[in-house]
Amino acid sequence: MRENLAGVLSQSMAFTDCMNPTDLSTEKKGIKRKNWRNRIRLLLKKNSSQSILHLKRNRPYRPTADDVNQWAQSLDTLLSHTYGKAAFCIFLKSEFCEENIEFWTACEDFRTHTSHKELASKANSIYEEFIKSEAPKEINLDFHTKNAIVQSLHEPTATSFLAAQRKVYSLMENNSYPRFIHSDLYKELCEVARREGKHIKS
Incomplete structure (x- = not known):
């Protein structure tokens, strides 16, 4: 079929x-x-x-x-x-090992949102799914990058995940x-x- x-x-x-x-x-x-x-x-x-x-x-x-x-x-x-x-x-x-492209795609979508409410909701979803320790699809990030994301969750902006997204892109590009x-x-x-x-x- x-x-x-x-x-x-x-x-x-x-x-x-x-x-x-x-x-x-x-x-x-x-x-x-x-x-x-x-x-x-x-x-x-x-x-x-x-x-x-x-x-x-x-x-x-x-x-x-x-x-x-x-x-x-x-x-x-x-x-x-x-x-x-x-x-x-x-x-x-x-x-x-598909969590990297899924995270990168989620970040691309995240940056299209403009309202604070939408950004906050999406930021928390991305954090829960990809960033926090033992997340379902946890990506490999250094402590500094991960900590910066945690700090930004209170007032997320369109660039909150940009550093992490660049690191993941580089990882995919080189591997x-x-x-x-x-x-x-x-x-x-x-x-x-x-x-x-x-x-x-x-």
């Missing part, structure tokens, strides 16, 4: 708690790899004409070979592309992103996008 693209993107952003890969058996790792392969295929494959028409009104239906190649230019380029970000999320989930670009997942994305492009032209 085919899933629509919106469903696939939604699933790729629905993260679970970070797990240690060493806790999993080889068999479970194999199942995980199969899952990301299926999700990538769904991300790129054709769907019903109704779904295609709906998506074409808003943005290109799926990434082209050029799009996928551009994702290797920088993490910023990757995250600025809807499908690139979704693919990166799938990769991080396959490595059982997860290079692994993604050299991963089997990315190579398969490039190949599928290239084949799709040839199919469309022929």
